[in-house]
Amino acid sequence: MPLFEALLELADDHVVLGHRVSEWCGHAPMLEEDLAMPNMALDLIGTARTLYEYAGKVEGQGRGEDDLAYLRGEREYRNCLLVERRNGDFAQTMLRQLYFAAFMEPYWTAAADSADETIRGVAGKAVKEMAYHIRHAGEWVIRLGDGTGESARRMAEAVENLHLYTDELFEAGSAADVDVLPDRAALRPAWEATIDHIFGEAGLSRPVIPHPQTGGRNGVHGEDLGHMLAVMQSTHRAHPGATW
């Protein structure tokens, strides 16, 4: 069922990144950011919920959002590697957000013309959210890249740590034969233009990655995801069949 699989890939991306960003709540560099980051996390979790619900419907086995989010293990998760990377410092968190949003914004723009009504509905809302995430994360990338010696060093390190995971965003995954979802590979020029524009102001350069890392769409993740899911799913799994 390629549509089901493709929806899971999308939903997993959103729930994993939303979870990661939510880990910051109460620990941000300044109070204003303690409000900004949950806004982003809530956008992502909200989109994930709609996508899981829809995936469950497409699958037709009676699974709902929580069955899909809480009862699949790391080998069954289909998110890309970028979103599961640890938060690291604020530079790394903001760069990861920028990389993801700069991809999803043109993705949802393209999906707004989908023949699938539910996908059009998600796209209409998510495209605005992603545009804001690009602005917010992008402005921080600019400030940290341009700010002080230390912040520039940390920003460059974040690029070094994360850029090799960005290629996977453009892999077709299970959506290769799904005509209601956008062609991921076609979004590369738009993504590169956004990144180049922001990197230009931040004094960063987009590296060439000879050996990009991929595998998430096949359930071959880094080691951090299992820990993240262990935490995320612990309460739910400790009480099988319970409602919350």
Next chain:
Amino acid sequence: MYSQGLIGADGSTGETPEFLEAFQKRIDAEEKIEPNDAMPEGYRRTLIRQIGQHAHSEIVGMLPEGNWITRAPSLRRKAALLAKVQDEGGHGLYLYAAAETLGVSREEMTEELHSGKAKYSSIFNYPTLTWADIGAIGWLVDGAAIMNQIPLCRCSFGPYARAMIRVCKEESFHQRQGYEIMMELAGGTPEQKEMAQDALNRWWWPSIMMFGPHDADSQHSDQSMAWKIKRFSNDELRQKFIDATVPQAEFIGLKMPDPDLTWNEEKGGYDHGPIDWDEFWRVVKGHGPMARDRIRDRRKAWEDGAWVREAALAHAEKRRARKIAAE
């Protein structure tokens, strides 16, 4: 989320009797005092202290609940909890801003929190051990907070009152969110119900301690009442809270952990058993089980974020310089 009865403010003041009388007349006429108005030093000091404690409570209060954001048992609960903890951060922000109108900076207040000089609500020095604690906090701690905060919307100091109006409006979902969690648990599996009862057992007494010492032992209440910073006494608010909460526990089949709790027909309210004030003062004075961890976490967030704030300021400086150069 919460303001504790003010702990340890010095309301003494050295102005002339004429000045104090004129000020009191404005207060008695229900006039609001605004930041640039002349005010007794004791009034300013009391407010800085109270609003600061209130703001710190909101910020520290993000931690015990934040402890469960990553483990919330459903996506719906996760979103609601995240939005709630975010609100607490917002409330801290509004309150710091209200205190800043009195000439103290957020950085100075933050410094006082981190050094242990400033107090915050003792309730947040208890640990959140199960998911039911999130329900209990929303239901009891936010419930107690609302009792306290609604009268603060009419506080004589304009910026504080305005901040509280915004806080109360936003907070209306917090208590319902918590009670809904408890209701679901109490009606769930035996393990879930046990979890709910255990959380109630641990949070009930700290919640009723949130209203502060008994009126007879509350040193600073009289002056605060006269200045209309405070509108009801600690015991009055505590009674209101208990009377409202006991039937809510009964409704979902949970037992209050107070064997002496009985309905008193004559006063039309519940009588409760003795409160352990030794524990209260121990926790207020920074010896609660999580006190060190809370301050450690706040300090770490602040220190880890220093390079980010410095970078933002450095960039702003460069932007200004570039703009001037371009003109």
Next chain:
Amino acid sequence: MANEMPLWEVFIRPRNGLSHKHCGSIHAADEVMALQAARDVYTRRGEGNSIWVVLSSAITASDPDQAGENFEPGEKIYRHPTFYEIPEEVGNM
């Protein structure tokens, strides 16, 4: 204290047709981040569709000690419509 984030006042327009109204303050290093912070802090519940931010230090306020001379000079009642007597037969005016 050195190196403090500047304070900004936030004004929100609830909807078109109304004026911007002061709703609170935030801290931010520059005007772009101030706008974003204002958006993230003060418009989480659909409070508005337009934001202004102004550096708090850029505001000039009247002195409360001059409130008497500023705002309570003898009332000029001829500025109010009820000062003028018009016969009832003329109707609403």
